[in-house]
Amino acid sequence: MSESVTTPNLEAPDAFYADLLSAHEKLGKEESDAFNARLILLMANRIGDLGELRQLLEAAKVDRVSKQQY
Amino acid sequence: MTKLFEVPLYPYKRTADQDAPAPVRHPVVIIGAGPVGLAMAIDLAQANVPVVVLDDNDKVSVGSRAICFSKRSLEIFDRLGCGDEMVDKGVVWNLGKVHFGDRQVYNFNLLPEDGHKRPAFINLQQYYCELYLVERIRALQTEGKPVEIRGGNRVENLHCYDDHTLVTIETPEGAYNLEADWLVACDGAGSPTRRMLDLDFVGRVFEDNFLIADVIMKADFPTERWFWFDPPFNKDQSALLHKQPDGVWRIDLQLGWDIDKEKEKKPENVIPRLKQMLGDDVEFDLEWVSIYTFQCRRMEEFRHGRVIFAGDAAHQVSPFGARGANSGFQDVDNLGWKLKLVLDGKAPETLLDSYSFEREHGADENILQSSRSTDFITPKSEMSRIFRDAVLDLSEHYEFARPLVNSGRLSVPCTYDGSPLNGPDVSSLPQRTRPGSTVVDAPLGEDWLLDHLTGEFVLLGLGVDIPSDNEINGVSLTGITIGRENISPELRDRYLGNAAAAIYLIRPDQHVAARWLDCDQTEIGAALAKAIGGKVQ
Numbered sequence: 001m002s003e004s005v006t007t008p009n010l011e012a013p014d015a016f017y018a019d020l021l022s023a024h025e026k027l028g029k030e031e032s033d034a035f036n037a038r039l040i041l042l043m044a045n046r047i048g049d050l051g052e053l054r055q056l057l058e059a060a061k062v063d064r065v066s067k068q069q070y
Numbered sequence: 071m072t073k074l075f076e077v078p079l080y081p082y083k084r085t086a087d088q089d090a091p092a093p094v095r096h097p098v099v100i101i102g103a104g105p106v107g108l109a110m111a112i113d114l115a116q117a118n119v120p121v122v123v124l125d126d127n128d129k130v131s132v133g134s135r136a137i138c139f140s141k142r143s144l145e146i147f148d149r150l151g152c153g154d155e156m157v158d159k160g161v162v163w164n165l166g167k168v169h170f171g172d173r174q175v176y177n178f179n180l181l182p183e184d185g186h187k188r189p190a191f192i193n194l195q196q197y198y199c200e201l202y203l204v205e206r207i208r209a210l211q212t213e214g215k216p217v218e219i220r221g222g223n224r225v226e227n228l229h230c231y232d233d234h235t236l237v238t239i240e241t242p243e244g245a246y247n248l249e250a251d252w253l254v255a256c257d258g259a260g261s262p263t264r265r266m267l268d269l270d271f272v273g274r275v276f277e278d279n280f281l282i283a284d285v286i287m288k289a290d291f292p293t294e295r296w297f298w299f300d301p302p303f304n305k306d307q308s309a310l311l312h313k314q315p316d317g318v319w320r321i322d323l324q325l326g327w328d329i330d331k332e333k334e335k336k337p338e339n340v341i342p343r344l345k346q347m348l349g350d351d352v353e354f355d356l357e358w359v360s361i362y363t364f365q366c367r368r369m370e371e372f373r374h375g376r377v378i379f380a381g382d383a384a385h386q387v388s389p390f391g392a393r394g395a396n397s398g399f400q401d402v403d404n405l406g407w408k409l410k411l412v413l414d415g416k417a418p419e420t421l422l423d424s425y426s427f428e429r430e431h432g433a434d435e436n437i438l439q440s441s442r443s444t445d446f447i448t449p450k451s452e453m454s455r456i457f458r459d460a461v462l463d464l465s466e467h468y469e470f471a472r473p474l475v476n477s478g479r480l481s482v483p484c485t486y487d488g489s490p491l492n493g494p495d496v497s498s499l500p501q502r503t504r505p506g507s508t509v510v511d512a513p514l515g516e517d518w519l520l521d522h523l524t525g526e527f528v529l530l531g532l533g534v535d536i537p538s539d540n541e542i543n544g545v546s547l548t549g550i551t552i553g554r555e556n557i558s559p560e561l562r563d564r565y566l567g568n569a570a571a572a573i574y575l576i577r578p579d580q581h582v583a584a585r586w587l588d589c590d591q592t593e594i595g596a597a598l599a600k601a602i603g604g605k606v607q
Binding site: 037038040 | 456457459460461463464468470471474
């Protein structure tokens with residue numbers, strides 16, 4: 001996987017994160033799911049390149065179980 | 071008015087084969103006089119290969135059935151001598167409307183690429199297609215070509231041998247036998263041939279039911295294609311409205327798998343739905359209703375010794391994208407010239423394995439496309455539905471989302487990448503005409519490039535002089551030279567790119583076999599040998 005996919009690149013991480021949360025603030029679960037789907041599609045279109053999109057799909061598969069204590 | 075599909079077109083007639091003391095041997099016997107079988111017969115008869123078509127019926131098919139004939143099919147019909155009839159009768163549409171739930175989300179104009187003789191597709195009832203194919207066979211018979219259609223001839227039994235098949239046929243006057251060097255089974259999705267030979271039809275991907283109806287509008291109605299995702303009159307499913315010739319409109323309502331077919335087909339259940347689709351004030355007559363069931367799958371092998379399967383007998387896909395009949399014509403296009411070369415002893419029998427390779431590849435491509443359309447149209451999980459709905463909601467406001475909307479990707483010809491018949495390539499030449507692809511049409515002088523490719527191998531020189539008649543080890547090779555001054559912008563764009571000149575070796579089915587910037591006789595001979603399965607040295 002190319003480094004560029006996961007190296008920090010956000011211009012203003014805190015501001016973006018706050019905007020993301022506030023976009024969901026008044027939405028119910030169903031609406032939030034729909035909003036996320038639309039956002040993913042818009043972002044994917046911005047990226048365009050299939051190879052890069054596939055790297056992102058791979059990068060999103062992080063293993064959550066091993067990091068937690070059960 | 072007598073309907074076309076009620077008239078016997080090839081009624082049963084006794085033939086000399088029925089009175090012969092021993093079974094008569096024929097080079098090629100085709101089972102099934104549907105569009106695929108008829109096209110196969112024309113292709114072979116034009117090449118002077120004697121051919122007999124057997125069908126238990128004697129009429130064209132009832133109802134519209136296949137309605138969308140792609141540009142590639144029209145090009146194949148041109149080569150078979152009946153393209154004009156189809157195009158003159160067919161309907162061309164460019165404006166489409168997409169509905170989601172109870173609203174229209176967007177409309178589009180197809181704006182097909184310029185510089186092609188034929189449109190991207192036409193809408194035409196299958197019975198007209200079959201009628202023009204039968205008429206073409208009649209014209210060939212008048213010219214003295216060796217082709218017969220035997221109606222009322224039902225194949226009852228098959229015995230396969232290494233070098234032929236013994237066919238037992240039932241007729242209104244009793245049974246008779248004949249022998250076929252090669253048997254081509256074009257007998258549809260339920261192929262009795264496949265069943266008689268106890269062959270597989272595996273790899274079921276999914277299955278579905280469609281209610282298909284032909285209606286006649288009593289007043290003007292626009293020539294547009296309307297597609298609905300999840301409409302109120304067909305919850306969680308799709309619907310399609312398409313214009314056909316003679317003021318007939320075709321409606322496809324997807325029904326899902328678990329349904330009561332008899333109940334769905336009743337006019338009292340069909341008509342209220344149609345009123346919801348078309349609007350309460352639109353008056354129409356219901357001409358024909360049927361339930362169409364398909365299973366998306368293919369045979370593992372299309373060739374079984376001397377028996378070869380083509381069309382729905384070999385593979386079935388969903389109707390999204392019009393990949394059924396259209397892929398059947400590509401089967402025929404691929405098989406005809408190979409059978410001819412093998413029968414003439416100019417190519418090894420193994421050339422026919424390349425039919426399997428190439429058309430199985432084509433079937434896989436169609437099944438893949440068809441599966442993707444189905445996943446979009448009928449989402450299989452909650453998240454799949456969330457994304458599908460997101461695409462449709464976005465498509466109402468933003469153009470970027472519209473290419474993601476998948477109501478079927480229209481059938482385009484398969485490129486035989488990796489085929490054992492492909493010869494040398496030059497990677498700097500345009501990708502779309504690489505070896506394995508179909509020749510892309512382009513204006514050439516007063517007519518079209520494809521008009522010049524009439525069923526022989528062709529050596530096409532763009533800016534290179536090619537001798538007009540060549541023969542290599544008995545295989546004729548027609549030379550076509552397009553001088554620099556005659557290279558249209560479309561030809562340059564599709565065949566040369568930045569190159570000044572190029573040479574293309576083109577197969578009889580109008581697929582590119584090899585291409586060079588420049589080449590000698592030896593290289594041409596080697597590529598031709600490869601393209602016919604390796605016999606010519």
